[in-house]
Amino acid sequence: MNSHSAPLALICSVPFECARLVAALDDGEPVVIGRKDGWTGRLGGTPVIILPGGMGKTNVAHAATALLETRAVSGLVGFGIGGAYPGSGLSLGDVALATHAVYGDEGVQTPDGWIGTDAIGIPLWRGEAGPVFNDFALDQGLVDRARAALAWSGCEVRTGPFVTVSACSGTDELGRERAERFGALCEGMEGAALAHVCAIYGVPFLEVRAVSNHVEDRDMSRWRIAPAVEAAQDAVLTLAGAWPRICNPTPTEPEHG
């Protein structure tokens, strides 16, 4: 199987984030990957593997590694719900695409505050483009084509850095701090780990999230999980259907970066 006919991997955190995609599969079949339950099939004509890896970095890194060690894929989309940072311009239910997947709390907590792995001097990954510390820059051309496909389907999305945290930012202060430090739109608990594993395996990667909550002093009564779950899956359906165009730039199309 060459990489163009290989399936697109779709990895989320918790099973409710992918339930409607699973229901929409053509020729859907259950599959077990890395001892986790997933599904194969087609969405919008594109072969896909849907795998809810579990919440957090370790779970999705395990799921992605188990998948990429055993199957060829044409790309991997990490998706789900997320918290919008202050100043992002994002509202509940809005969809955003990552330009960078940034580890937001890998590093050192000092008396003067948090510093990243660059301060330690040990990169998390050494790619062809050099050492990567906390910030995995995604393929700008891939992101641009994904955004265009979403816009064409009527879904205008913001693009910008996404932060991945182990401990959710449940205070106004931490939300402002992380938004400013990383110039980020939103946060989740998985994306950078998926970007990291995809960098190791040389797999094209996108992260798409829909806003379930604002990052603020924790108040679960203000979260709107169900509409965000729907919006994220709508976006993934569009990306899956457009995937042949997203992953294969036409020869005349200018590439960024």
Ligand SMILES: O=C(O)c1cccc(C(=O)CC[C@H]2O[C@@H](n3cnc4c(=O)[nH]cnc43)[C@H](O)[C@@H]2O)c1
């Ligand atoms: O109870 C809490 O305070 C809480 C904190 C973070 C996430 C949850 C969830 O129930 C959802 C798990 C899932 O959602 C993503 N997510 C959504 N909003 C945020 C956020 O503001 N910060 C970090 N992660 C978020 C995350 O990727 C999880 O997989 C409950």
